[in-house]
Amino acid sequence: MEPSVPRIEAIYLAPLARAPMTIVSEATLVAGRGIVGDRYFDQAGTFSDWPLDHEFTLVEAEAIEAVASEYGIVLAPGETRRGVVTRGVALNALVGRRFQIGGLVLCEGTRLCPPCAHLEVVTGKGGLARMLAGRGGLRARILTGGVIRPGDELILLAPIPVAAYNTKQ
Template identity: 35%
Template sequence: MPEIVQLLASPSHRYVGRPADGPLPAPPGELVDEIRIRAGLGVVGDRYFGKEAHRQASVTVIARESLPPGAGLVEVRRNIMVAGLAVDDLVGAVLTLDSGDGPVRLLVRRAAHPCAWMDVMVGPGTWKALRGKGGVRCEPLDDGVLRVGPVAVTVRR
């Protein structure tokens, strides 16, 4: 059964400027056990919540299988890490996740391309290795809550 492995709601950008200069400090409490999603707005408490320019891409999802061992959401800056689900193949689909509090539908709009920061934060070669496997950017269609743990998944194309 697929599972939600990690959840991130970060109020600030960490990757500003050149990767060689290093990231800004991580705010406390970024990794959480649950996130609240609002339709058309994103993840409550996240840096992209309610931002007009990001409404169609306010929730990001990545597959654990795409990442090297030890890498997590703090490094790749996605909101949801899942295991057992090939998210990169879902562009154009409606992905429904239900971790026990009711279904949350996400319209998978486009790929979430990795950036040069990955070579600094995860390790040399990660930027190139994640091309085509950097996750997806989604528009939330429902209000709801997602939690770490087993998740029921439905995909409608």
């Protein structure tokens, strides 16, 4: 597949809060719940008690590579604690946008997912919140579930009305 085609590069899950993220060859996304096998699907994540406006998170592979290039900090994609790693799509622009993964799974970007101090605690890498500022990823809802795999195309759909989403970080 062409590098310029927006796509899923990798999928990561962690069964419990603070557990290492594990790469998987496919994942089942369930509307209103999240990614089967992930800590938040089972209400076992660090922030599971918080009211959530999303079911999963995404991060750009390019953002991870930029941290290495700009700061010399090598960050494995799973260390970002985001479930889906993308390539070829500006995730910040997906707030308020619907998109499909693999042509079947329908999602909606709800708001940005800024990095936090918790990420630094879990990884032991100080300064990550600052290094990933403005490129920490996207929170998204699952509208129609299904199976996704690395290599699946991410297809942008029409924007949704501004009143229907929250742009607060």
